Amino acid sequence: MVTLGVRxxxxxxDSVQGVGKxxxxxxxxxxxxxxxxxxxxxxxxxxxGSAVHARSELxxxxxxxxxxxxxxxxxxAARDGHEPGRLARLMTYARDDFxxxxxxxxxxAALGHWDRHRPVADDGAAEPEPxxxxxxxxxxxxxxxxxxxxxxxxxxxxxxxxxxxxxxQLRRPLxxxxxxxxxxxxxxxxxQAWRAVRTHWAPLFDEARGxxxxxxxxDGLSKSFAAAxxxxxxxxxxxxxxxxxxxxGVKAVLPEWLRxxxxxxxxxTTLVAALRPVRPASATEQKTES
Numbered sequence: 335m336v337t338l339g340v341r342x343x344x345x346x347x348d349s350v351q352g353v354g355k356x357x358x359x360x361x362x363x364x365x366x367x368x369x370x371x372x373x374x375x376x377x378x379x380x381x382x383g384s385a386v387h388a389r390s391e392l393x394x395x396x397x398x399x400x401x402x403x404x405x406x407x408x409x410x411a412a413r414d415g416h417e418p419g420r421l422a423r424l425m426t427y428a429r430d431d432f433x434x435x436x437x438x439x440x441x442x443a444a445l446g447h448w449d450r451h452r453p454v455a456d457d458g459a460a461e462p463e464p465x466x467x468x469x470x471x472x473x474x475x476x477x478x479x480x481x482x483x484x485x486x487x488x489x490x491x492x493x494x495x496x497x498x499x500x501x502x503q504l505r506r507p508l509x510x511x512x513x514x515x516x517x518x519x520x521x522x523x524x525x526q527a528w529r530a531v532r533t534h535w536a537p538l539f540d541e542a543r544g545x546x547x548x549x550x551x552x553d554g555l556s557k558s559f560a561a562a563x564x565x566x567x568x569x570x571x572x573x574x575x576x577x578x579x580x581x582x583g584v585k586a587v588l589p590e591w592l593r594x595x596x597x598x599x600x601x602x603t604t605l606v607a608a609l610r611p612v613r614p615a616s617a618t619e620q621k622t623e624s
Contacts, residue, residue, distance in 0.1 A: 343610055344580065344582075344609045344610075344611055345376075347364050347607065348585075349603070349604035350593050350603050352554065353600060354600070359382070359473075359602055360379065360381070360552050361379045361394040362550075362606045363606075364608070368481065369481075373406065373410065373412070373479050374478075375478070376478045376548065376606050376607075378475075378493060378606055379395070379397040379398050380473060380474045380491070381471075381473045382472040382521065386470075387472040387523075389471050390470070390471060392447060393444055393471030393472055396443040397440050397473050400440050401475060401488075403439070404432065404435055409481050411424065412481045413481070413483075424484070425535055433488065433531035434528045436475075436531070437522060437528045441464075444523075445467060447471070465523075468522075468523040472522065474490060474491025474493055474522070474553075475491065475522060476488070478608075481538075485536040485538060486536070487534040488508075488533050489508040491521055493551060494509070494550070494551050494553070494565060495509075495534070495548075496549040496566075496569045498548075498569065498570075502573075504566060504569055508532045546609065547569075547573050547576065549607045550607070551603075552604045554603030555592070555599070557599040557601060572607070576607075576609050588605065592604070
């Protein structure tokens with residue numbers, strides 16, 4: 335049985351600018367505790383950064399900000415997820431309606447920014463089509479919501495979501511069946527972007543069997559490893575160090591880890607993670623075990 339308000343998560347996150355980049359086009363956020371009233375929300379976004387996507391650092395920020403608002407509401411709606419029929423309705427919303435709402439809000443933010451900050455146009459120049467305006471703000475996004483009853487995540491484009499389960503098994507539930515070629519990736523600026531959003535749906539019927547670590551990162555991290563298993567080994571090492579030292583110990587060294595990764599990948603590199611601390615056994619549990 336899960337008691338609302340009991341679950342808490344330790345969190346950490348940081349971002350570094352890629353060598354030679356004009357600015358950091360990644361953005362990230364982490365808020366909430368993971369309780370029923372304060373769902374834990376994590377998000378990272380990676381603006382595309384090329385000349386065609388000249389405002390993508392803003393697009394990344396819009397993506398994270400809009401995701402936070404929608405995810406908060408979704409997480410609060412999941413407070414009564416144990417009620418009959420509630421989970422089914424939430425699942426339908428998560429898979430069908432949430433991606434559409436996210437894309438619509440991101441587009442509204444990007445087009446609103448364009449209207450307020452139009453470039454000086456040559457006389458007689460035609461107004462760009464909405465799709466061309468959105469292209470300037472192109473970005474990927476990974477976001478997750480954790481409540482006592484539910485773990486849901488969404489992803490469009492590249493980057494990585496890694497989950498270490500309660501038994502130590504590492505999974506990447508949103509990894510695409512086929513990796514993107516070169517620098518090509520799905521994007522929030524795509525014509526039907528909501529169709530490209532991948533969803534991970536995981537009800538939590540037993541708190542003790544929920545994930546112990548959730549890691550979101552932009553592809554600047556995974557691209558820094560020469561070996562195919564490099565990213566997996568990194569997450570396994572992160573899990574081990576967090577188990578030994580807790581989040582506070584890792585927070586101090588995380589910026590240096592990301593700087594090193596960025597030097598190898600040449601890209602902006604961002605990571606945000608949530609660790610479920612081991613709950614001390616109660617006096618009753620200790621007596622039972624003895």
